[in-house]
Amino acid sequence: MPGNEFFAQKLEAMKAAGSLRVFPIVQSEQGGHFTVDGGAYLNLCSNNYVGLAAHPRVKQAAQEAIEKYGVGTTSVRALIGTNPLHLELEASLARFKHTEDAVVFTSGYLANLAAIQTVVGRGDIVISDELNHASIIDAVALAKVDRKVIYAHNDTAGLRAKFPEIRALQETPKADGSRPVTVIVTDGVFSMDGDLAPLPELLEIAKELDAFLIVDDAHGEGVVGDHGRGAIDHFGLHGHENIIEVGTLSKAFGVVGGFVTGPKSLAEFLRQKARQFLFTNALSIPDTAALIESVKILEESDALVKTLWANAAILKEGLRAAGFDTGRSETPITPVMVGEESVARAFAKELKAEGVLVTPIVFPMVAQGAARIRLIPSAAHTPEDMRFAVDKITAVGRRLNVLSP
Numbered sequence: 001m002p003g004n005e006f007f008a009q010k011l012e013a014m015k016a017a018g019s020l021r022v023f024p025i026v027q028s029e030q031g032g033h034f035t036v037d038g039g040a041y042l043n044l045c046s047n048n049y050v051g052l053a054a055h056p057r058v059k060q061a062a063q064e065a066i067e068k069y070g071v072g073t074t075s076v077r078a079l080i081g082t083n084p085l086h087l088e089l090e091a092s093l094a095r096f097k098h099t100e101d102a103v104v105f106t107s108g109y110l111a112n113l114a115a116i117q118t119v120v121g122r123g124d125i126v127i128s129d130e131l132n133h134a135s136i137i138d139a140v141a142l143a144k145v146d147r148k149v150i151y152a153h154n155d156t157a158g159l160r161a162k163f164p165e166i167r168a169l170q171e172t173p174k175a176d177g178s179r180p181v182t183v184i185v186t187d188g189v190f191s192m193d194g195d196l197a198p199l200p201e202l203l204e205i206a207k208e209l210d211a212f213l214i215v216d217d218a219h220g221e222g223v224v225g226d227h228g229r230g231a232i233d234h235f236g237l238h239g240h241e242n243i244i245e246v247g248t249l250s251k252a253f254g255v256v257g258g259f260v261t262g263p264k265s266l267a268e269f270l271r272q273k274a275r276q277f278l279f280t281n282a283l284s285i286p287d288t289a290a291l292i293e294s295v296k297i298l299e300e301s302d303a304l305v306k307t308l309w310a311n312a313a314i315l316k317e318g319l320r321a322a323g324f325d326t327g328r329s330e331t332p333i334t335p336v337m338v339g340e341e342s343v344a345r346a347f348a349k350e351l352k353a354e355g356v357l358v359t360p361i362v363f364p365m366v367a368q369g370a371a372r373i374r375l376i377p378s379a380a381h382t383p384e385d386m387r388f389a390v391d392k393i394t395a396v397g398r399r400l401n402v403l404s405p
């Protein structure tokens with residue numbers, strides 16, 4: 001079959017099923033307000049939690065680094081692609097996270113692949129929350145892990161009930177006769193609901209099972225914990241040598257990239273072994289310099305994190321007072337539960353017409369019947385922005401009978 005026809009048929013089928021995506025084009029900086037497809041909107045859909053994506057200091061740092069070093073690194077880190085800025089960024093991330101060392105990657109997705117594929121393989125055991133991010137699921141598949149235990153979301157009692165099954169797997173040697181490695185892996189903050197993983201209990205379980213605990217903190221960094229140090233900091237769990245923390249540099253840090261942080265030997269082992277470090281190029285010069293500045297801004301002051309939470313409080317309290325169900329969120333991520341998929345889509349569409357851009361979240365991102373719109377406030381917003389959003393969401397909610405009229 002001719003290639004063009006082959007793919008065109010697949011796209012037609014997706015179109016018929018209503019699963020074809022359209023990609024909005026952002027024509028301005030990412031801020032509290034932005035321009036999308038020619039229209040100006042209040043931005044409640046970016047992961048720009050503390051407003052660093054277009055922060056003047058971050059932009060300037062990138063520009064200065066370009067003048068000094070150029071743009072590209074033209075090689076993998078292990079050959080001739082390591083710049084002093086990469087080492088500075090890794091050191092500053094380790095300092096920020098209160099860990100011994102960190103390794104940066106070109107995305108959070110790759111950081112998850114690296115953390116998981118380097119630590120476990122065939123015959124090892126991965127214990128995973130059912131709502132973990134797609135990159136964790138892909139990482140487990142890539143690592144060829146065949147002993148998987150999935151537990152119900154945040155259900156540590158349910159996980160404990162699986163101990164006999166897990167211990168039986170642990171007692172079954174791998175093909176080479178060795179004892180399997182066990183890891184528990186979870187998101188730190190879950191992006192669809194804004195709830196936190198019960199990390200203290202998971203760490204306790206990890207200790208009982210002699211397992212590593214891998215925490216993907218993509219939505220926790222820059223958001224929860226002192227100065228936005230993340231979910232580990234929020235729970236005061238620093239310094240445990242069996243915790244492996246994965247992060248993204250593409251959300252609150254405002255640029256692009258990912259990292260793994262933990263004990264020094266873990267970082268060194270990843271640099272030696274991770275295919276996502278050895279066989280793909282390093283972060284670009286402007287990205288790296290911008291990220292060093294982002295970390296510096298968060299370290300210097302917690303003002304942006306406080307502004308984010310103050311804005312989130314206005315938004316959440318306003319919506320709850322209006323009668324909305326904001327689910328189980330414990331973080332600035334604010335779902336507005338609407339139930340039906342068609343209502344979530346209509347809600348987002350009507351808000352867009354009112355100048356507010358939000359993301360409709362529908363099956364398969366969440367369970368059927370649990371559709372919602374998701375709002376992500378930012379330190380780049382003003383309190384007035386939040387009140388404006390509450391007013392518009394309330395008006396649309398009444399029109400669509402999500403609220404009683």
Ligand SMILES: *Cc1c(COP(=O)(O)O)cnc(C)c1O
Nearest residue numbers: 107108109133135218248250257
């Ligand atoms: C966004 C996200 C990632 C991927 O990060 P990128 O830097 O965009 O590749 C990984 N895990 C979770 C939980 C995320 O939300």
